[in-house]
Amino acid sequence: MTQAEDKKTVLRAEDPFSFACHHDLPCFTQCCRDVNIYLTPYDVLRLRRALGLGSAEFLERHTRHFLAKITHIPVVQLAMDEKTLRCHFVGEDGCRVYDHRPWACRMFPLDLADRDDEYTLLAGKERCFGLKEGARWTVAQWLQTQDVEPYAVMERAFQTVMPLNFKPGQPLEPGLGKLLFLAYDLDRFAAMLEDPKLTRLYEIDPERLRRAREDDEEMLRLAFDYIRSQLAELLELL
Ligand code: SF4
Ligand code: SF4
Structure with missing residues (x-):
């Protein structure tokens, strides 16, 4: 070569x-x-x-x-x-x-x-x-x-938040774009997790939540999982 x-x-x-x-x-x-x-x-x-x-x-x-x-x-x-x-x-x-x-x-x-x-x-x-x-x-x-x-x-993990049937370039509702933006504004995501109603609703494992509060990378992976599950749910409803 x-x-x-x-x-x-x-x-x-x-x-x-x-x-x-x-x-x-x-x-x-x-x-x-x-x-x-x-x-x-x-x-x-x-x-x-x-x-x-x-x-x-x-x-x-x-x-x-x-x-x-x-x-x-x-x-x-x-x-x-x-x-x-x-x-x-x-x-x-x-x-x-x-x-x-x-x-x-x-x-x-x-x-x-x-x-x-x-x-x-x-x-x-x-x-x-x-x-x-x-x-x-x-x-x-x-x-x-x-x-x-x-x-x-980390970027490969971020790419997996989109549902499998999502085509690149396909428009999203603005609200779903804001949901994706949580991966960048991780402190806002962490603040959301202070609400026990939300962590119960999305069945976030308390041990994983504890680790995420001490480890930024784990918090980012948790954000990806949350965004993935939310996107799957919301895209189904649209
Ligand atoms: S300073 Fe930038 S443009 Fe210059 S050699 Fe380094 S990488 Fe290339
Ligand atoms: S100075 Fe800015 S653009 Fe240049 S390498 Fe650092 S972060 Fe990148």
Whole structure:
């Protein structure tokens, strides 16, 4: 397999590419400016925990979020500074939330392709000079060094909240879009669980609830389960 030379080439796990990002490159931090970065619920969890913010405060201060016009699916994007168009978290030395940076930032310069286990290069060498550097990786090595797996696992779990017969792009009622948004605003979901009537009604196991109150990741998985059961019930009624 030859090295991918352009950003449309589809790459698989064992395919090689050259890349090294460092301070001396003229493009350093340029990719953290005026860019659309879509956040997953797990991205929000990791970032707001690292910043010591509640989910609502994080979403308000550091994201643009809305329900998509026709489908009403929640869209959550990392906010850029209004004046400089730079990401709120970029500094002189690079990313200031590096250990908790979003999935898309970890993957860069790779992006997910349309099919499972396939990737493309998101940028070209004219924009991302790191692609001209000598360090060689396979896609699998790169994803491993960037610790992408926990993000991929959580996102796969989030994808299962939609009923099996739901077709991508199918419009949802706005109320169901708001229900999906609970996965991003996890503190609101946790506050709902303070109501014993709700936990009894949805038969939430008290031991699991106790664990979730101590473990954000478990709270997120519980939110996925709650959203899945609610969506299944409500879509049946519509
Ligand atoms: S454009 Fe590429 S090489 Fe330049 S800072 Fe961004 S990731 Fe690094
Ligand atoms: S989170 Fe970090 S890596 Fe991602 S755009 Fe912002 S500064 Fe860049």
